[in-house]
Amino acid sequence: MSLDWIKPADRIQQLPPYVFARLDELKAKAREQGIDLIDLGMGNPDGATPQPVVEAAMKALQDPSNHGYPPFEGTANFRRAITTWYKRRYGVMLDPDSEALPLLGSKEGLSHLAIAYINPGDVVLVPSPAYPAHFRGPVIAGGQVHSLILKEENDWLIDLTTIPDEVARKAKILYFNYPSNPTAATAPREFFEEIVAFARKYEILLVHDLCYAELAFDGYQPTSLLEIPGAKDIGVEFHTLSKTYNMAGWRVGFVVGNRHVIQGLRTLKTNLDYGIFAALQTAAETALQLPDIYLHEVQQRYRTRRDFLIEGFGKLGWDIPKTKATMYLWMKCPVGMGSTDFALNLLQQTGVVVTPGNAFGVAGEGYVRISLIADCDRLGEALRRIEKAGIRYQPEVVGAGSELGV
Numbered sequence: 230m231s232l233d234w235i236k237p238a239d240r241i242q243q244l245p246p247y248v249f250a251r252l253d254e255l256k257a258k259a260r261e262q263g264i265d266l267i268d269l270g271m272g273n274p275d276g277a278t279p280q281p282v283v284e285a286a287m288k289a290l291q292d293p294s295n296h297g298y299p300p301f302e303g304t305a306n307f308r309r310a311i312t313t314w315y316k317r318r319y320g321v322m323l324d325p326d327s328e329a330l331p332l333l334g335s336k337e338g339l340s341h342l343a344i345a346y347i348n349p350g351d352v353v354l355v356p357s358p359a360y361p362a363h364f365r366g367p368v369i370a371g372g373q374v375h376s377l378i379l380k381e382e383n384d385w386l387i388d389l390t391t392i393p394d395e396v397a398r399k400a401k402i403l404y405f406n407y408p409s410n411p412t413a414a415t416a417p418r419e420f421f422e423e424i425v426a427f428a429r430k431y432e433i434l435l436v437h438d439l440c441y442a443e444l445a446f447d448g449y450q451p452t453s454l455l456e457i458p459g460a461k462d463i464g465v466e467f468h469t470l471s472k473t474y475n476m477a478g479w480r481v482g483f484v485v486g487n488r489h490v491i492q493g494l495r496t497l498k499t500n501l502d503y504g505i506f507a508a509l510q511t512a513a514e515t516a517l518q519l520p521d522i523y524l525h526e527v528q529q530r531y532r533t534r535r536d537f538l539i540e541g542f543g544k545l546g547w548d549i550p551k552t553k554a555t556m557y558l559w560m561k562c563p564v565g566m567g568s569t570d571f572a573l574n575l576l577q578q579t580g581v582v583v584t585p586g587n588a589f590g591v592a593g594e595g596y597v598r599i600s601l602i603a604d605c606d607r608l609g610e611a612l613r614r615i616e617k618a619g620i621r622y623q624p625e626v627v628g629a630g631s632e633l634g635v
């Protein structure tokens with residue numbers, strides 16, 4: 230029997246097409262053909278969770294008091310570990326009962342926040358390009374997304390002066406994310422001060438995604454929104470253990486900041502889920518208490534890969550700026566070639582998988598994102614294959630196709 234009569238809700242049908250879907254199909258096809266894929270597409274860390282965290286989880290798993298439903302708002306110990314970490318890391322005091330909420334990964338919270346706060350038609354300001362949950366959450370909630378176009382010549386920073394006054398007046402939420410996925414851009418502290426002043430002036434809820442809080446290099450320290458005086462009145466900040474501690478599969482994140490907003494999100498979540506398995510919350514406490522030496526190892530790992538790839542692509546004509554943070558390189562497509570075509574070409578000719586920039590919004594067109602999630606041996610192999618296929622960046626050559634050696 231055909232299922233034509235049962236259609237997904239409009240909110241699902243309105244979602245912009247998922248660029249990853251076609252890529253996934255082609256990946257599967259390439260694998261069937263026996264092509265050895267070097268997958269640098271997803272932002273999925275390739276390292277193991279630190280041993281002390283795994284051991285804490287195994288121990289907690291043996292404790293039957295962890296086997297029931299966890300408290301809705303997360304365990305008191307994990308919430309205290311969050312605010313203690315926050316104080317140590319940023320010097321900001323937060324109340325563990327009302328200003329911190331554990332999440333089943335930050336993606337869940339970022340999307341659910343939109344459902345908890347956006348009415349159909351509400352204006353939401355979202356950069357383009359952006360991490361997909363920043364615009365897909367608001368779209369699912371029926372919000373009207375106003376894209377803030379980011380540009381390379383502006384170092385991928387939001388230019389607040391380009392937001393029309395009437396749009397700013399109507400806007401209810403602004404999502405942003407520095408260090409940025411996908412552009413790997415960072416924002417100076419002054420930018421945070423400006424955006425807080427902007428949000429206070431127009432009464433906009435600021436939602437900052439600081440999921441790369443610790444993946445920073447060469448002495449750079451990312452700024453937290455809540456370090457800025459007055460930010461807590463109008464903002465919340467999302468964090469995750471996925472990237473810093475190689476815990477993407479564990480699904481542990483948290484939100485900190487304005488207590489009313491956190492209460493709203495908690496109310497929604499109370500109706501949707503039961504929170505994180507208590508044994509994993511115990512393990513997450515251990516992660517937040519790990520000595521800094523562990524962070525240095527993770528940072529070193531990504532920095533080495535960053536330098537290796539920037540140098541390798543440099544020999545192929547690409548001039549990629551040295552990123553100060555994140556686990557990505559944001560790389561221009563050859564002149565005259567779109568993101569999707571370039572990513573598909575790379576896949577078909579070399580088996581190297583990257584993410585087309587337009588997956589992150591229209592302003593990502595013309596770029597691809599490369600995740601630093603393979604060791605230098607594999608990255609070297611990727612570079613060799615790209616070179617062998619004759620793929621280079623030649624800005625002076627006008628016209629598509631020829632420079633790809635096809």
Ligand SMILES: *Cc1c(COP(=O)(O)O)cnc(C)c1O
Binds near residue numbers: 333440469470477481
């Ligand atoms: C990876 C990533 C997330 C998702 O993190 P989870 O906590 O694993 O859901 C959120 N935001 C950005 C910008 C990311 O890159």
